[in-house]
Amino acid sequence: MSKNSKDIIIIGAGLGGLITGALLSKEGFKVEVLEKNKQIGGCLQGFALDGKLFESAVHYVGSLSPNQTLYKIFKYLGIIDQLDLQALDAGCFDKIVIQDEEFELAQGHENFIESLSIKFPTQYQIIRNYVDGINHVCKRFPLYNIQHGSEGEKQKVLSQALQEMFIQFGADDKLQQVLTGNNMLYAGSLEQNPFYIHALIQNSYIEGSYKFKNGSAQLANLLRNVIQQQGGKVKRNTEIKKLVEIDGKIQHAIDQHGERHEASHFISNLHPQVTYAILDSKLIRPIARKRIATLPNTISSFLLNISLKPGIVPYRNHNIYYHLHNNTWHDITSKATLQPGSFGIFFTEDKTLAGFATSISVLTYMDASATALWDNSFHTTGLNTRLDREYLEFKETQSAYILSKIKDIIPEIQNAISQTDACTPLSYRDYLHSPGGSMYGIQKEIQTLSQSSFATRTKIPNLYLTGQNINLHGVLGVCITGILNTSDFCGLEYMVNKINSAQ
Numbered sequence: 001m002s003k004n005s006k007d008i009i010i011i012g013a014g015l016g017g018l019i020t021g022a023l024l025s026k027e028g029f030k031v032e033v034l035e036k037n038k039q040i041g042g043c044l045q046g047f048a049l050d051g052k053l054f055e056s057a058v059h060y061v062g063s064l065s066p067n068q069t070l071y072k073i074f075k076y077l078g079i080i081d082q083l084d085l086q087a088l089d090a091g092c093f094d095k096i097v098i099q100d101e102e103f104e105l106a107q108g109h110e111n112f113i114e115s116l117s118i119k120f121p122t123q124y125q126i127i128r129n130y131v132d133g134i135n136h137v138c139k140r141f142p143l144y145n146i147q148h149g150s151e152g153e154k155q156k157v158l159s160q161a162l163q164e165m166f167i168q169f170g171a172d173d174k175l176q177q178v179l180t181g182n183n184m185l186y187a188g189s190l191e192q193n194p195f196y197i198h199a200l201i202q203n204s205y206i207e208g209s210y211k212f213k214n215g216s217a218q219l220a221n222l223l224r225n226v227i228q229q230q231g232g233k234v235k236r237n238t239e240i241k242k243l244v245e246i247d248g249k250i251q252h253a254i255d256q257h258g259e260r261h262e263a264s265h266f267i268s269n270l271h272p273q274v275t276y277a278i279l280d281s282k283l284i285r286p287i288a289r290k291r292i293a294t295l296p297n298t299i300s301s302f303l304l305n306i307s308l309k310p311g312i313v314p315y316r317n318h319n320i321y322y323h324l325h326n327n328t329w330h331d332i333t334s335k336a337t338l339q340p341g342s343f344g345i346f347f348t349e350d351k352t353l354a355g356f357a358t359s360i361s362v363l364t365y366m367d368a369s370a371t372a373l374w375d376n377s378f379h380t381t382g383l384n385t386r387l388d389r390e391y392l393e394f395k396e397t398q399s400a401y402i403l404s405k406i407k408d409i410i411p412e413i414q415n416a417i418s419q420t421d422a423c424t425p426l427s428y429r430d431y432l433h434s435p436g437g438s439m440y441g442i443q444k445e446i447q448t449l450s451q452s453s454f455a456t457r458t459k460i461p462n463l464y465l466t467g468q469n470i471n472l473h474g475v476l477g478v479c480i481t482g483i484l485n486t487s488d489f490c491g492l493e494y495m496v497n498k499i500n501s502a503q
């Protein structure tokens with residue numbers, strides 16, 4: 001059976017699919033977004049535990065203060081005033097705790113320098129150089145600042161490694177550890193991670209850090225509304241199994257029921273390894289397919305969600321990255337993910353009891369190999385074959401380990417736990433189709449940057465890619481890529497001018 005033709009079909013209603021769909025809809029394109037899950041949003045999905053809302057992934061976003069990049073994009077789409085946001089503390093958006101020493105990362109570039117210098121008085125100028133360094137890099141990515149510029153501008157900074165830059169700044173080991181204490185935000189390695197990724201992300205949080213008060217799913221819903229208001233559709237429970245190319249163009253996508261979806265253009269929000277795996281076309285040579293299929297991905301994670309009894313654990317309006325070792329990269333390098341030494345801790349305030357936390361989520365790195373025993377099982381809201389007692393015990397053991405460590409910095413938690421549940425690499429694999437449950441998709445490393453980079457356009461003229469694997473991950477990165485996707489149809493200068501002149 002064949003559906004009516006649409007202008008553009010977008011496969012996947014993660015942030016990438018939804019932001020691109022919303023931007024294109026606003027330009028008058030007839031868009032249909034097809035999502036495999038019952039819930040839209042991908043990483044923006046929330047779920048209930050103990051009657052409370054928990055995030056599956058996104059706990060805070062940067063660059064959201066007035067006139068900053070995300071703010072401008074959401075303003076242009078007419079959704080900024082509908083987002084229920086909470087600014088994190090100006091004096092501390094992330095607290096880095098290394099063993100028993102605490103360091104606060106403040107919002108605002110000058111604040112950031114001044115507050116960190118109190119702990120590192122002899123490295124004041126080094127901290128200033130670091131901030132100047134990240135500013136310099138950010139200026140070289142015109143779209144990061146909603147500007148149009150030449151590709152060449154960023155070429156000079158692409159090949160700088162994180163470690164190399166810290167040596168250039170002259171930061172001592174402890175300062176390096178503190179400045180990369182929130183490395184869970186990009187999950188690279190100190191030696192191989194490009195400095196620009198660190199710079200774009202760190203800078204966005206220094207500029208303006210916010211939480212979604214009632215869950216990040218509100219962003220997915222607002223973007224869906226924009227698409228629907230323009231006459232587009234967002235269809236759930238529709239998993240695309242095949243993309244069929246005939247005579248050099250994608251003719252249709254086939255879903256799990258064998259139904260065909262036709263359009264003039266197709267944009268895939270799936271991981272490129274998944275897109276190319278379902279792409280039925282001889283235009284992509286086997287060698288190219290093999291190269292893409294074997295690209296390494298960023299590590300996965302284990303997320304412990306804790307529902308708290310009321311009025312016991314004070315709410316912190318900042319996140320904590322707690323490190324047991326004096327090396328904040330310990331878990332990434334050792335892959336010691338069954339006994340992690342680093343914990344990203346995120347608090348949610350009790351709506352009825354201000355000043356107290358109603359829940360806490362703790363993120364740790366976890367390699368997919370830790371759950372390999374259950375690789376053949378599957379679990380989403382629609383289907384659960386992962387009922388193995390050993391799997392539940394594995395989650396419990398891991399959760400108990402994490403609780404035993406974080407009680408050292410949140411002592412009140414011991415008497416406050418109401419319920420817990422955890423997401424594992426398999427949860428992310430099954431819900432998102434992210435290979436191995438990878439956090440941020442394909443690993444970007446200095447040595448192999450050109451091989452691991454994807455453009456929005458593909459060899460097939462009516463097939464495009466969007467989402468976290470193109471350019472930069474995270475809410476900010478994915479939204480910026482959405483502008484690029486829209487530019488493929490409308491032109492970059494036109495889009496940039498429109499977003500900047502939005503009233």
Ligand SMILES: Cc1cc2nc3c(=O)[nH]c(=O)nc-3n(C[C@H](O)[C@H](O)[C@H](O)COP(=O)(O)OP(=O)(O)OC[C@H]3O[C@@H](n4cnc5c(N)ncnc54)[C@H](O)[C@@H]3O)c2cc1C
Nearest residue numbers: 012014015016036042043057059060239240467468474475
């Ligand atoms: C644990 C974790 C914590 C994070 N924390 C933060 C944070 O605090 N702040 C931040 O800015 N970023 C954070 N991120 C990163 C951010 O969430 C992602 O970069 C971004 O949301 C990815 O969006 P996406 O659209 O590219 O992919 P996804 O969100 O993965 O969306 C892909 C969509 O495609 C759908 N799909 C897959 N296969 C098919 C198919 N065959 N047919 C139809 N649909 C399909 C999936 O169901 C999904 O909805 C975090 C990520 C993780 C994993």
